[in-house]
Amino acid sequence: MLGLPSTSLPTLMITLALGTPVLTLLGAIGAALTVGLRRGGLLLALLVLPLYIPVLILGSGALRAALDGLAVQGFVLWLASLAALAITLAPWAIIAGLRISLNE
């Protein structure tokens, strides 16, 4: 499936399950900061992409390790810690961003 050997699919599923909340919440932070701006779309991309890259590196690194038969625990644990940080702390940043945008 997806051109990958079936042994790497569990890793793929785990990294997707952990990475998606992080990407969603980081995107929400960016959206909260730029929602009140006219033509804020490009600025949103500029703000959010640098924050996305660690997640992308970790996720693709985990899959690469799974394909090479190496240990994936390191990558998965890092993704899990990013997910924990994002789920607990991102709402405060989103609140701050929305307050700022409401004032605008």
Next chain:
Amino acid sequence: MSWAWFHRLASPPRFYGLAGRLLPWLGVAAAVLLIVGMVWGLAFAPPDYQQGNSVRILYIHVPAAMLAQSCYVLLAIAGVVSLVWKIKLADVALHSAAPIGASMTALALVTGAIWGKPTWGAWWVWDARLTSMLILLFLYAGLIALGQAISNRDSAAKACAVLAIVGVVNVPIIKYSVVWWSTLHQGATFTLTEKPAMPAEMWLPLALTVPGFYLFFGCVLLLRMRTELLRREGRSQWAQAALGLSIDSRKTR
């Protein structure tokens, strides 16, 4: 412990005066360290046995990269101070420091590419440290862009503070990227606790240029902050007095 000094420092006219008195010392110290360090490193230090003379760019590349990361940490601290204690001077610091940090990141990337071409054979590789420094550059760019995009200054201050704090997660990733991923970029040149793996003739100029760069950064930051304070509070009495005094003293000559 009394925090009164902290709140006293946050008053613009006091900071303006203190920065004005500090600037000549910082400027002279930075100039001396930079000139001595650069001339020594670029001209007189011995060439590396493997890399030849291209190793000399170390004396610019390393301080610039260190400063790029330190500046972002400074932005995050300024963001916290601005949000928690609502001190406007912290926002002035954030606004003034961001372009300097961005320039240092760009300088580190460019000097790194110049160093990489003869030594690694490539201008750019998607190595962990290079990629994370590039992310830092984009973070700076986004921060500066966000500050310009929001017209209300208080909202802009809060937004930039939030973004600076969110992005500071990247700085430990950069610092430890050479430890976690051994791809291409070499490990740390020196740590605070161990002697560097270089002979003294090679790391002594570095010990001069690194403080020189930091003092230069301090100098430029204070200059920019003073200008920004005058721009923001130009109509206030202390600013008129500060400007009026310098004009009057020129008239009496």
